[in-house]
Amino acid sequence: KNEVEQSPQNLTAQEGEFITINCSYSVGISALHWLQQHPGGGIVSLFMLSSGKKKHGRLIATINIQEKHSSLHITASHPRDSAVYICAVSGTGNQFYFGTGTSLTVIP
Amino acid sequence: EPEVTQTPSHQVTQMGQEVILRCVPISNHLYFYWYRQILGQKVEFLVSFYNNEISEKSEIFDDQFSVERPDGSNFTLKIRSTKLEDSAMYFCASSGDLLNEQFFGPGTRLTVL
Numbered sequence: 001k002n003e004v005e006q007s008p009q010n011l012t013a014q015e016g017e018f019i020t021i022n023c024s025y026s027v028g029i030s031a032l033h034w035l036q037q038h039p040g041g042g043i044v045s046l047f048m049l050s051s052g053k054k055k056h057g058r059l060i061a062t063i064n065i066q067e068k069h070s071s072l073h074i075t076a077s078h079p080r081d082s083a084v085y086i087c088a089v090s091g092t093g094n095q096f097y098f099g100t101g102t103s104l105t106v107i108p
Numbered sequence: 109e110p111e112v113t114q115t116p117s118h119q120v121t122q123m124g125q126e127v128i129l130r131c132v133p134i135s136n137h138l139y140f141y142w143y144r145q146i147l148g149q150k151v152e153f154l155v156s157f158y159n160n161e162i163s164e165k166s167e168i169f170d171d172q173f174s175v176e177r178p179d180g181s182n183f184t185l186k187i188r189s190t191k192l193e194d195s196a197m198y199f200c201a202s203s204g205d206l207l208n209e210q211f212f213g214p215g216t217r218l219t220v221l
């Protein structure tokens with residue numbers, strides 16, 4: 001069973017496009033994390049949120065606790081945004097569940 | 109800028125051998141985590157550690173795994189008798205608080221032959 005589902009699995013966009021990646025989860029959570037994994041494998045935390053919306057530069061993350069859904073938006077996408085974006089949730093027991101990731105390619 | 113470091117970056121071992129993966133979390137962080145990612149698969153949670161004890165562990169973290177914080181800086185993952193299926197990238201992470209973002213290390217690629 002997958003506690004965290006992401007869509008789409010793969011996404012190709014033209015530079016400048018607005019991008020949305022979706023995440024749905026089925027467990028009770030204390031927080032939801034958006035992570036970025038670069039081709040070299042390194043993982044960077046982009047956001048951690050438990051309610052509402054957060055913005056950092058061109059990235060925006062939202063969460064709807066009632067619907068158990070979160071979205072990651074990238075405005076004015078750029079080739080350097082190409083990476084795998086991972087949604088993960090902290091369960092109420094400090095367990096962590098990861099989505100399979102969305103592979104984003106932004107074409108110049 | 110403070111960062112999480114991991115050593116070695118790549119470890120090759122024979123099946124049945126013991127390996128110790130090392131992590132130096134950010135110095136004032138209190139929560140520590142190990143994750144693994146088998147090639148081509150999603151990241152999986154192994155264990156979280158706080159106040160010198162395991163606070164949560166996954167089904168993957170069976171008796172062959174153990175974690176330790178032997179001194180004030182290192183956080184180690186030991187795999188007692190490695191199996192072929194233990195080959196993966198192992199990531200360490202730390203956070204200052206339970207509800208703070210986690211900072212990830214660069215990973216150790218473990219190859220079991």
